[in-house]
Amino acid sequence: MKSKLCKTAAKVGMNIKLERIKKHITQNHLAELSNLSRSAMSAIENGYSSPTVDTVDAIAKALGVKLHKLFIFND
Secondary structure: OOOOOOHHHHHHHHHHHHHHHHOOOOHHHHHHHOOOOHHHHHHHHOOOOOOOHHHHHHHHHHHOOOHHHHHOOOO
8 A cells, every 4th residue: 555645745635636526526537637647636636646836737727726725734
């Protein structure tokens, strides 16, 4: 079983997942809109992959949110 990466990557992934669910977008559809595979999107959302800023920017654009919003954490 893979272990999660740093807490920051996991928090960004959780924010992506929450925005996706709020907008009623499937993980597969968001992956397509972001030019990623579904498995890559799953790994990002679940904190197993640390995406580049460019990848997070592509996801933010696909979600219709500003990039910085995905880096706001409510600890």
